[in-house]
Amino acid sequence: MSSAYLDRFARVTNYIYDHLDEELDLARLGEIARLSPYHWHRIYQSMLGESAVATVRRLRLQRAAADLARSDRDIEAVAKRARYGTVSSFSRAFHDAFGLPPAQFRQRSQEMTLPAPQANFANAVYPVTIQDFASVPLAAIDHVRSYLEIGRAFDMLFGWLGTRGLIGPDTRMVALYHDDPSVVPEAELRSSAAVVVEPGFAAEPPVRSLASRAGRYAVLRYKGPYVAMRPAYEWLFGRWLPQSGYEPDDAPCFEQYLNSPRENPPAELLTDICLPLKS
16 A cells, blocks of 8 residues: 555544544544545554544543543543543443443552552462563554553554555564653653564564564563553562562563454453563
């Protein structure tokens, strides 16, 4: 597909992320893509595996989950920001996506992220294995902003790869996180959205070639929504690592996504958090 179509994908992807508070119907997205709504919708769904309407709904609900977990907005305000007319309709949609009503999701998220007594922290258990990984070639698009917004880079990457026929059912998604969010401002956090590719892959801007680090890793298997993943990181670094006998290596953590948020509800998402270890 021509570079003009790639530009259309990039424009629409960025517009959706930047205008979630506005009306985003197919006609408007067709205007951004400079295609008729009918043709734009078919192209988008064929390339990305979900309709544009489903993308907008999914991103608004993900942002609502972050609002519930990390802000003091009341549920009515969160529902309104997610473009739902009533709290009841928002609650139904949120429950369908996250497996909990909004109030319970907020309570559980805050209980998990508040400083906990040492005994409770010690009892938090996630499965961790030690694995040795070979280096693999990656195709990546870099992202600078909140880690929770790395989906923007993934959408652009999949659009670029899809036009070249490089997306298949076995495509492995990986995200590398280069900064510590406890010390680097959210707007400056650096990450890379990537997929594993065949050796000899030829990258072109905005995609670049990377190679994953070979070596030993602690791998924590996490199940649940991405927005609620922080306690797993805190347990891995604050409890498991000091008692493990291992030391972290000077390399970024990465996440391997074992299933897709387009095909699975947030409560069923599986992620491997991979912490590099010194041999």
